Amino acid sequence: MRTVRQDHSAADEPDQGGRAIELLVTLDRSGGTVEPLHAQIERQLREGVRGGRLAPGTRLPATRELAQQLRVSRGVVVEAYAQLTAEGYLATRRGAGTVVAEALRRVAPPRPAPLPRTVPEDFHPGMPDLAGFPRAAWMRSLRAGARDAPDAALGYVDPAGATVLRAALARYLGRARGVAADPEQLLVTSGLQQGVALLGRVLRRRGVRRVAVEDPGFLVHRAVLSNCGLEPVPVPVDEHGLRTDALAGVAAGAVLVTPAHQAPLGSVLAPSRRAALLAWAERNDAFVIEDDYDAEYRYDREPVGALQGLAPERVAYAGCASKVLVPGLRLGWLALPRTLYDAVRTEKTLDDLGTPVLDQLALADFVERGELDRHLRRMRPRYRARRDALVAALAEHLPEWRVDGVAAGLHTVALLPEDADEAALLAHAKRHDMILHGLSWYRVTPGPPGLVLGYGALAEPALTHAVHRLAAVYDSLPAAR
Template sequence: MSELIIEVDHALGDLAGQLTRALRGAVQDGRLAAGARLPATRRLAAQLGLSRGVVVEAYAQLVAAGYLVAVHGSGTRVAPGVARPPASGLPERTAPSPPYDLKPGTPDLAAFPRAAWLAAGRRALAAAAHDRLGYGDPAGLPELRAELAGHLGRVRAAAAGPGEVTVVSGVAQGLSLLVRVLTGRGHRRFAVEDPCSPGTLALLRAHGVEPVGVPVDADGLDVAALAACGATVVVLTPAHQYPTGVVLAPDRRAELVAWARESGAVVVEDDYDAEFRYDREPVGCLQGLAPDLVVHLGSLSKSLAPGLRLGWAVLPGHLAADFQHAKRYADLGTGVIEQLSFAELLSGGGYDRHLRTVRAGYRRRRDALVDALRAELPAAEPHGVAAGLHLYLQLPPDRAEEAVVAAALARGVRVEPVAPMRLTPGPPALALGYGLLPEHRLRRAAQLLAAAVAQA
């Protein structure tokens, strides 16, 4: 004990409390090892200039809390197994983004409507009853579910009332809960578009599902190949396929619904990028065609910001109760203040105004990148409809994706290879996002990417 530094400041008072905390800290960090014998109360009191009663009280507190044990004839010792393992440091910060970040699927976070969001939040909180801040329905606040049902019916031609809508913490949570519900009902074979989001592949595998790839062509998912693969669930992005950028054609939509109805399968529609179509009105969602067969998932990750972790699931009646049960026991419900704020933003028209503003900006950025790629890199062809936040760039067949990605990064340009998004090999291609950069920087990024392709 003579080497153990215990500090007690008499001027602060609460001497027993100070001594208790100091001794507890010495046990936790290992300065007092398990089994070490503490000084007798009189000896420690004399050493620290305290009354013996203060030391007796501190020892008694630590014995009661399990840090010390008092053994008759053996004194007071440190209890075994209470020292903390060495604390790990904070994780290292991720490397800064390169100067020309073409990460696909990322919106312009500087465009988040902070003033409108704060104003909506203030209005919503001022009007909310106190009990709205407690545990509510895990499926979401009634006012947000009603606003979402109206919004989705108006802009996505969805067929849903508030009772079919569940508020979730993004599409990722919606898909996770749905996988849990569907596997619990015996569904084991899940099909995905090939190529598709690597995040979707990883999520399914994390839940014990090995996805089956179904080819995508210029008309979207090949429904004939889907029917032949034996899947009973399919996850797809029909409004703007990720990463190829195609839209599911009308005849494929009809074939998909017919397949699901005949086979008893479930269609999971990730309404990815549906807010952003630049050359015409976006096609309506699949859920509106077959609300009894299709689960519709959407979020604010592209339209506002992924950090909000706010989304929705529209479910057929036969799945809604099980899904909401799973949501309850996942997290007891999504954050109430965010729900109140978004409901107010929707009802007041602020969300629609924001979408009109950013659509115009994203269209200019897409046009700038497409024009620059065609001028600087004519051997590579941009694919996909005028929509969303990314392009699919097919590389010349003699160029290796990994080599192009490395050469581009060396020039300060970040691009994503498509190979990790595939379940079967395909031609070399890149996914390029344009949400983060203004037009002049996108043109410069295209010049640097052209040099990287030439080098590779």
Template sequence: MAADETSKPVEVLVSVARDGGRTLGSQIETQLRDAVRAGRLRAGDRVPSTRDLAAQLGVARRVVVGAYGQLAAEGYLTLRQGARPCVAESARTPVPSPAQPDRAAATPRFDLRPRAPDVSGFPRTEWLRCLREALRTMTNADLGYGDPRGAEPLRWALSGYLGRVRGVAADPGRVVVTNGYSQAQGLVCRTLLARGARRIGFENPSHPEQRRIAERAGLTVVPVAVDDAGVRLDALERADVDALVLTPAHQHPTGAVLAGDRRRGLLDWLRRRDVVVIEDDYDAEYRYDRAAVGALQGLDPDRVVYAGSASKTLAPALRLGWLVVPPSMVAAVADEKDLADCGTAQIEQHAFAGFLSRGELDRHLRRMRARYRRGRDRLLAELAHALPEATVRGIAAGLHATVELPDGYDEHAILREARRRGIDLTTMHGFWIPPTAGPPTLLVGYAQLPVPTIPDAVRALADAVRASAR
């Protein structure tokens, strides 16, 4: 090899044993040959120069020169004067192509699932500005692990925002930043279990993944019935639970809001039973007929754990959530967070703190609220025309409509027919806690549909419903 083999060192996973029965050169040859055959080194990948690899392994350079020469002769390496040695094109290992996903499933004609906001509206320019500002102003200490509760600037920004917009009693010392709502609920459930809780109530119907999180933490899930006024107090009295998960501002998935008299009765029940509530405030920013009701946590911050996230307001990809925890639980929840992952990504936390403080989230929500309201109004108008027998339940809020059909329709048949027609759809079936069930109901998301496409989407859905009945 030439003395001017180039510059920057490259590392490769090779080792030698001096007490083995094979020569050092043979060991180097075998490991590099196997790496190429297995696809760990691919055509065109650089390998260390003979000098670098000899220094890395602590062997004479002539040993590596001999091994490289043999591999080049076999067609595994390309050696050129003055150039970094690399894997030869002739050594290209065929890599099996991954199974191609079904295109209709990967890119549906209409996506009506109520799972995410319109991420095409994500404020990329504003977020990038805040990200750059965070990187410019963060200290070296800020780039460490930091407080497991979260970066202090973000806890302060969340405290102000949640107090102003949702009426949350959010002292920064009680805010814990998480990787989305799912992690937040898991942290609280494990804390509750350690404090002696065994049974946790969930609204029926409710999100099945959230119930799984509680069960994975070791708690027993107990169904608590809801109706058009939210969770039923008589069902709570019978439930005999140590904790409760609620969506009071906009029950998921029925769309109900917890009525005022139920709120008062719920708070009385909490104090009598000394029960902790996890308040999932997942989309309260999207109320279209009036201002959203304030958070339940503001009425009893010592018994209500407030939980929110950026998944419905900005994008699930941010993986940013937050808790406002009663004082008696802060240390335990922070410890659970520390054990879980040593804290949420610091750079994104500082960027989101700036995003909140500059009012960017307020501006984004104003834009999206108007967009979603137009979408919901158009959806309801088209449903009234194409599916007049359907009834839309719940308040004017959120990112989906709860569409109840008369008895006799089959949710499973509708799902199959919708899928056949390129429509991604969700029904109420999977949200009930067995053996409970209810009338056939569709959960029709409109956030990801451009408003002009809603008439076509509703007509296609109505055709699927009719065909399933036939």
């Protein structure tokens, strides 16, 4: 992608105050498109005019300059400008070069004003559809658990978790996630976050000082690890997940990854990188902490299985009910290497003596009766439809934003034009009662601006409306376009 910043005072056209304009023109030279270069430029300028990014009267870069910056021959730009002039999008103004046609001022659709707010809009990443929680089925499981539990189950029991739940989870994780899970290696936690905290403390006691984390990655994990006295070491992520080549020089006793659906970028750890990650762990006698927070939701194919299945003695697997059901349950689980199990169990004992048992029994019943599978079967198409609606609305209202990541989970990432001011957009949106989540929140190393857009909690009409408003907010951002 090439952003062309043009200051006409320096161009071959007369200076009219030196106002700088920016053209975002992307040329695909990969051979993956049959669209000639001039047509690509034409299309993007046309969209820019139609979408209001290039307002009537805006002066365009001189043909020579644009050609130079896009590394095409001048004739290509001349052809594009001529075509758009013939179509009425551009005009040649004496002394000012090529401008967006003034005539369009009269016909251009008015920019949408920020719509009045009806409901609070929050693209909360990772928030599931709370209204979709299967209350009746959960109540049945709660009742069954409370009714059938022997008295002994209600006393101080194993802090690692109720036996029936560990057995149910072992079966479920084995068949649904490819986890090699013996109930004896499973430990029930209060949400996934507690699992990371328990592991962090155990690793620290074993002498680990540094834990490699994905950058960008889930900020809460970094905070939890720091809180355990560990230093999170950022390792970059790309469209194939964690850059395992960048791990080579990292002296860390563990690495925390989200292989099935990278949080937040949404990439899937490539097979070669899975192998490289495990080899790195083996070489360094380090552990991998696998955060498998939302892997059940994959919309274009079957989810990839857990990394843990490949190396159960190297990988500490962490999962939770927070996405497959709701976060308020605060239920999570760990499948642990044998070498860590007792120490983690001790930490859990010291924390809280175990997770509330009636909730554990309810979850065991819920899983064993197939209710979790039924719930997932019901929710997958719902979330998929929401994702599709979000992506379609973004393409329509904010075509210059780029949606990234595989079709999975409860959030997607929108990369903004390189020169967009993410912080200003977040602040501006907040003034319009819209809560956005910036990609910079997830980053350790600064990078291109973006948003992490959760769609799980918003039905399609609400999502479409929210994107419409988001576009209006973005348009009204001073100097956004």
